[in-house]
Amino acid sequence: MDGNLSLHVANFSTLFVCMVLKFPQIFVLLRARAAAGVSLNSLLLELLGFIVFMSYQMYYEYPPLTYLEYPILIAQDVIVLLLILHYNRNLKHSLIYAALFVGGWQLLTVKKWVIDLAMSLCTLISGSSKLAQLQCLWRSKDSGQVSSLTWALATYTCMARIFTTIITTGDTQVLVRFIVMTILNMWVTATVIYYKPQAVKQD
Template sequence: MAAAELLKTLLLNFLLTERCYDEFFLELNVLHVPCLKILLSKVLGLGIIAGSVMVKLPQIFKILRAKSTAGLSFKSVLLEMLSITGTMTYSIRNHFPFSSWGEALFLMLQTLTIGFLIQYYAGRTHQGVLLLLVYSLLVGLLLLSVTPLVVVAFLQTLNMPAVIVSRLIQIVTNYRNGHTGQLSAVTVLLLFAGSVARIFTSIQETGDQLMVLTYVVSSLFNGVIATQLLLYWSVPLDKVTKAD
């Protein structure tokens, strides 16, 4: 009995609603379409979060091995941080399920690390440290009730232009260099797959049209970067030019 109660608690906390639990386990209606959509959304969401724990680690390790951030745009990283921060703080303040936004937390930490490394390998370590301190302070303020919710909502509205501009900067950087530099293939492809999957989970779990549209746009531009990576795959590294 204890094991059954534990299983029910886990399922209700992470995968199913009370109604869907009854449909699957009491009514034995395992083909209940609305509940199957909820289950699929939850599984995808948790899978995205699990993948996000390491999605940018290949990128970080590639930078550390090369001791270089050639081909990476700091401006693009800053705009990506703006986008991730908007999604994370907006979701937390609106009490959305963790499965619908949790990857933003891990992407934020890893993107912030990349931003610091760009400054570090450019000989601007003090600016990298300042980035960490200022960003931490801003996120803390956004999560506190002292910051009006309308401000956080406005930040979320900036997500789409931030995504577009940040991806365009990286796309143009890749085009000018004729190479994708220190971009990691694993990271790029995982980001593309995750943004596509998030379209479905956002529709299913939040119903927030702004978030859905943001992920649609993000998927399109992530797809362009993934295509560039494939096109420039065989270009020698000595053709990389240093980006700002």
């Protein structure tokens, strides 16, 4: 009973957090009207990782509560992407990205080996997205437009998913992904805080 309660708490808290996870980042971008410090490559890789992971979970008919947050995260990432493109004056590229992501999404589930291969690369893809953001921060040494709260919330959701994965599916690939993502999200969070301008200590 306690195990089921803990699982429900982890699932629903993750879902709730993910419903607002990108809001701090969106608000920071809107307030600053600039996207300095926010890595476009990181966001694109993150979107790709989310799409692959959700497609894998759906393909193998995993419990919906183990991946229900991903459509929400994808929608929020799309908003962040549009804001970055807008502030970088590259909004016309949004149609190209949309075509690539939608086309790739359709191809993922054409064959079993395709989705399995994509999932085997998912940790690398998602990990690369965090490293791209870290590289952007190291290069600019300024995290003024990067929300530390968003990254902290992402760390929590990955930690919660480690627990839910162990309890529900025990899928090793999924478990490894969440462990790696937890570590990298913590690293990005710490880096964002480190490079946060002294005059702006809150999002």
